[in-house]
Amino acid sequence: MTTATNERPGEARGATVQRPGVRRSRAQGSRRRARPAGPLRDLLVLTLLPVPVLTAALSGAFSAGGTRKWFGGRAETQRAQAQEAKDAAAAAFYELDTAQRDLRISIETITAVDDSPAARRAVGDFQQLGTRIDEVSAQYITAVDAHDLDRDDLDAGTASRARGELTAAKDQLTRTKQDLDRFAQGLGPLLGKAETQLARLAPAVERARQALLAATTALDGVRQAGLKADDLAARLARLGPELTRLNQGAGQHGVPETLERAERVARDAETIRVEAERLPEKAAEIDHRLVSLRTRAQALTTRAGQVEPVLSELRRRFSAACWQDLQRVPDLAGENVRQAETKLAEARTARDEQRWPDATALLSTVRALLNSTDESVSAASDRLQRLNAVAKDPQQEIDRTRFAIRDAQRLAMTGRATPDPRHARPLDDSVGRLDRAVEGLEGRHPDYWHFLTETEAVRQTVARVVSLIREERGGA
Structure with a gap:
């Protein structure tokens, strides 16, 4: 992709554009610059003649046989109107050319950043408008070249036809300019997005460079402190080619790719910098953990x-x-x-x-x-x-479990004449389970551990029922 430029090499804003396939008459312009028009030209010619010839010429000029009227007449009026039409067409041509130049810069800005279907459609539409601009420009230039409004023998009919053709050319140029303006307005979202990305490009690349510099500085400081950082150095070295691509610019790699690369490089370099600066602290932390875990291992050896x-x-x-x-x-x-x-x-x-x-x-x-x-x-x-x-006093465990069951049963009956079976059934089962666990304590060698695990399981079941009831009533 190529980035947009504000002006073309060797081309000023006001220069006349030579469009491909369009011929511009230079004779007309040179004629207008080479000789003054109308009576002033005749006067200058006469003043350059020898005195005898000048006398004869002046005598003939004031007689009835003069070659051209200097003032008045229908032909001069038509000539003036044709010249006005020509000037208006030239102004319309210049405005259209200027608008096309400005729009071309916008299109180049979009294509430098955006390769979406919408951007490609915009490029195609602009090319179609360019073809139409060439056509109406050719019509205008043909009309200009077809009529020399400075001719001495220009008659009223010819001047009238020239005015009509030049007015038609001006109207075509104006309508095309209006269509071009509407097209430019429709490019607003695409152009805004492209300009935003271009505005982000230079700062993003600079941030990446600064992040790499900071990471390098931090790594040098760690090495000067006597600590190795081979892993960090290897990771930093892998970012070198990325910096080279950033320096090559968006013109070679594209704006979106360059932005993404700059952000990734900045992020990775920042991670390296943070880890490098934390390395002395990390080394001290590892030393502390070595001592602490060794002490704990010795204590566990004793406890084991x-x-x-x-x-x-x-x-x-x-x-x-x-x-x-x-x-x-x-x-x-x-x-x-x-x-x-x-x-x-x-x-x-x-x-x-x-x-x-x-x-x-x-x-x-x-x-x-x-x-x-x-x-x-x-x-x-x-x-x-x-x-x-529990061997000394199993009743405390029994009472604790029974209290949990009764509390859940009261909650299940709150606001109800009969309990919900989904709540009552597991609570009833818990009562039976507790009773069986208590019965297991009878005998010469009771299994106290089974009793403890059963009461714990009963309390967990009751807690789940309580949680279910509260969730249902809280959501009602």
Whole structure:
């Protein structure tokens, strides 16, 4: 694409346009410049004659045999009217030519930015208008060349015909100019969009250049601080060819593509700059996490060693169903801690080699392993604590669950004579489920863990019913 220019090389605004296929008569203009018209010309000729000849000429001029009347007469009136028509046609021609030049700049602006179907239609319509302009211009120039209004022997009939042809040419030029103006008005949205994009182009390219410069400066500062930034340097190097394309300009790559490239380069360079400036802080953060996770791993090693005594007490005091799922906790905890320590060593190596992404990923793995170990170790001690509490006084758990059921039942009956089956059925089922769980406590070795899981499940079911009732009444 090519960008629009405000004027053509070597062509001034007021210059006469030589259109393709259109011949302009130069003889007419040269004749008008070469000799004065009418009586003034005759007077100048006479003054240049020798005195005897001048005397004879003047004598003949005032006699009845003069070659041309200087003033008055129907021919002179028609000549003047034809000249006025010629001047009006010339003015219309100039206005049309000027409008076409201005519109061509607008079309070139649009085509430099927009390749949409609407833009292509506008180009085609402008070409059709250009063909019509050439036709009416040719009609005008033909009319001008066909009549020499400065001829001495111009008669009234010829002058009248010249006036008619020149007036017709002027009317055609004027109508074409009006059509051209209407077409230009219709280009408003396309032209506005194109001008907006062109106005964005230079600032966008400059922002991209400044972002690249800032990223380079930040990267140099990191290296001077003794930190490696090979990954960032590689990413910055990949933006080099993009900068070259930006410098080549929109004329080679197109305005939309150049705008998109400039915005992408600015965005990527800004990301590199932010990461480079944050690198010292990131290194310090990784150092802190290495120390913190190592301390946590050591603490979990100690806690994992305390799981076995907890399991021994669970085995001694409660049925197998209360502790079987915890049997492998000590082994899994030890294995997780060993894996965490191995990953910590790898993370330390990656930190020393300044492989920041690898160090960060390894530390995340260590944290996940330690979290899992913490949960399993805590589960054993929590299990013993809860079983001790329910074995000592199961009624507290029973009352807590019954209260939740009764509260939900009151809510279900509020404002109703009979409860909604969708609410009543799960609440009735919860009552039966609780009763069966309580019955399971009878016997020599009750399964307290099953009791606790059942009451917890009942409370969750009741909570879902309460939530459903409130949603329905809130939306009513």
